[in-house]
Amino acid sequence: MFRLIFSPRMLVSFLMGFSCGVPLLLTLSVLQAWMREEGVDLSVIGLFSLVGLPYTLKFLWSPILDRFTLPLFGRRRGWLLLFQILLMAAIAGLGMTRPAVHPWMVAVAALLVTFFSASQDIVVDAFRREDLSDNELGLGSSLYVNGYRVGMLVAGSGGLILADHFTFHQVYLFMALCLLPGVLTTLLCREPEVAEGTPTTFREAVVQPFVEYFQRDGALLILLFILLYKIGDQMASTMTTPFYLDVGFTKTQIGAVAKLFGFWATIIGGLVGGVILLRLGIVRSLWIFGILQAVSTAGFSLLAFLGPSLAGLAAVIGFENLTGGMGTAAYVAYMASLTNKKFTATQYALLSSLMGIPRVLASAPTGFMADSMGWAFYFFFCALIAVPGLLLLRFAGPLAAGTQ
Template sequence: MSEAAAPSYRGWAGIRRAFATPSALTMLVLGFGSGLPFLLIASMTLSTRLRDVGLDLGSIGLISLASFFYLLKFLWAPLIDRYAFPLTAFLGRRRSWLLFAQLLVAASLFALALARPDLGVGPLVAWVLVGSFAGATQDSVVDAYRIEIAPASAQAALAATYTLGYRFGLILGGAGALYLAEYQGWRWAYTAMAALMLLPVAATLLSREPDQPETTVERRIDFLGAFWQPFSSYFRNNGVALGLVLLLFVGLFKFPDQVIGVMAGPFYLDSGYSKADIATVSKLYGIWTGIAGAFLGGMAVAAYGFRRMLFVATLGVALSNLAFLLMAQYPSQIWAFYAAITADNLCQGFAGVVLIAFMSSLTDRAFTATQFALLVSLANLPGKFAGGLSGYLVERTSYSTFFVLSALTVVPTLLLLAWLWRRIREPVKEAPVEAT
């Protein structure tokens, strides 16, 4: 039996090789499907639509809480790991859940296209709940699919293609929807986005199901064990005290960014920018700026590890909020919009990669999907709830005061990082992988 070196997916040559594989193309389209509904259901596009029809900031903040399923996907991730979805089980464990989630996302976007928030927000909130559950389920399955469809040596390349597809989805769900809303109205915008979900549906039907190992952790545990073993494993590996502090740190890391997310769209409109301006600067230029920040973050983590970069990213996430003071001081000035978005998206892209590297180091590969879903949820949960009340704070103070206060929320995160500094373990570099 002869041994041959496994294909390398590192560097630019590795990325080009990865793009030529069928699984990479699949991840590109699945990433697009994950990114497309997020802004339409859980973030700026939805809040911009609500402000555009005249809703007050307090109501917009509260309605944003309807997308909370994105924060709680770890609760049903063990079921996704263990069972196939009954109605589409013939597709296999992963693809059955994918198809169900993608069709439900498309249905919820079409229903939101027909909703009339100016006549009452009840139906809209209901479909936001459905859409956020479907979108969160889709994200969990895609994460698991990516890990299982290819060997460990290809994971970085597949993550890159997934991220690129996700960013394309954000561009269309943000800039694309806003352009359509500006010239054709919100109904056409959401209808078009629902139709675009047919692309990831096709990818799911045409792709292959990942191979299941003959013996898996899931088969060795019972139904209840599928829920509690990922959590007991985490605390067994880290200890109770360190484990809790690590979870708290992850939860607060993105807090300054998350707390202003709901108010971003209304702030842009109130500053005198049109929906077309918001689409061009925030959701087109901004997405590519975020990609540039992500590349910088990836290179920095590769060169210095994530411990020192956690400090840089933590400061960047907070201080980038102060860039929005330019827009508050110079409303309607397009240069101020570009300057603020450049600072914010570069820092957010950089911090996002650093956080992913850190969270990945905390997961047990036996429970990757559930533990990673838990960490992702924690990274968004505190800021999401605070963002739900952000409209009331702005109405009682001002946008400028709000941005300054959001930047100051970095202090607890920095204190936690100081305590964790000597306790954070950098990942051990893996030896080259050989295939038999």
Template structure:
């Protein structure tokens, strides 16, 4: 039967009202706070740390290598089963106990890193940055598990939106906020403030409830060794075996790894580019962090509309091409020099297109997870997607020194295009036959 005129619009308005109301529920608001805590540490070991080191004269090749400290985010799936199975030091429940423990250690590590002098203690600072990244990645494992297990089915999509929103707010605080504080009060004050702000997430774990999980099917083992092998199989082996039973799984992994490579290479050297062109820290904070924040949110929303309207395959291709075009604005910036208008345009284009591509990619990753292994498989796939940012992009400093800013950023606009060809090939082989137009959770 054909719907009456306006029926679809009425349904859409009703769904929108329900979604907005869900955002005000206490459990969903707690996810917003945890998203803030999740996003806060990232830039403290990435672009904010690069800005600190660049201002004291650290070489460009070293600035590019700083991206390697984020490798922990790419390999967090390795120790995720331990956090999922090993009892936490604090007997407050599996999620709350690990969450509180990790966040206390993370606060201490950030304070220690902020107290370093990069002119005399660069090695110690690098080690502490690795520790912060490791604890931050471990925190993400707990937060993702808490979110999925605490929210009911109707809260999962709003919870996913809240975790992303909180994450971006946390990155804004650690990016623009840290630069503003450092410009007036020094870098220790900036890092100490960020450590204090992590208390927002800590309060959620202290006062929030422990998720209630259904009892697992009992397993009768005849020895301790059998028990260990069974636990290892259920936690680690079975999720990977399930994914590798999927057709074209290896090609899918390669495409995921390469999809954001160009954006990663450009992003890791964006702050050093701005500083080399003579932009001050407040100028970078205003354009690259605050103004860029709204571009990211807008791009993510547009990416969601595009993915819903056209499906995941066409969205990955369209947004991937736009992402490549967005990187070309760095070439305009490098040629144009110290022009604030160019900076605003460059930041807007890169963040807008990158966020659109990110939404399409996250939707694809979510659709690839089997319901029985969502947490482990999503950790694996999201870690793989970020691997290019930490490993491949770390060569950006050396490469930009050899070929120059203009050629470097022109190169970043094309290195991700082979992944689009792989995605098209996967689509031609029926790899996108599933309906992917569901909320990513």
């Protein structure tokens, strides 16, 4: 087991995850802080959330990446190297813009960052599915997720800390250089071998992935499971910060415990989840982690009764982030196991886009719900709403290849 955990392929999964995690917050919290510092109107800052659309729509151009192979480095590594270089240039270019003077130029540069970042995600997800065997997929997915979170921490927290000592232009240039480990990983790793072959026509690349998927038994049931498995966890996490403040915790306590302590709990959860996935397989792990996620969500209801107890906050946050990290690792591995290796990029891009729908739609009414229900009952409801997803797992789990 230790030989597998510390194998080159697992290191590649982690480093590629890091490379995918760095760009995300550079067009969200870091960019928002820069624009606010420059005096940009809040309404304009709010509209900038639309530059994240490529992450949701990435399935639209993923067939191109399945169909065509660039002249150098192979189908996956060739596209990946191209997008990483373009992404570094786009991040550096975003850092050269002037938000207060030309916000439209900032929007164009940020849109280029998200487009190349989403394209990198497509190729990395396909690479991981094709490079790892079915029994390695769970552990590899957990290491990818952990690498992604470390990349987000470096860009989000690290970027804001650096901005207190350097200009935002310099911060964005430094963040562009943080993608160099990903470039080196692409150059040094091997190109995955795909025995299933590749699409030979553009029509086959665009149409066949959807035809192949929806011809499967239980295809719609699986999609419904993907929508519902983490919906309770996502609804709860949307309202945690207002909850902490209402209970009586200070912003310093929230930052220290909920953010930093919670981050490391999530990392540990991902690692532990990866080992359990290796032992038990994806479906059994989904059962265990799903139940633990629901129990940890109910823990917020208990905290509502305890009040501003720092020990209670640490316990609830630690357990919730631990189980959340485990559940995400199994969830990502499950989606990867659903893909046909001939159409990996397109099918995984579609499924991962679908994964984001509950985070947007189900989270929209959470403020009204919490206000009308009260915090204790709201989080108990979030725990209960996880049950339909678990019930669907009884039918959806055995339908995916390589999940046992």
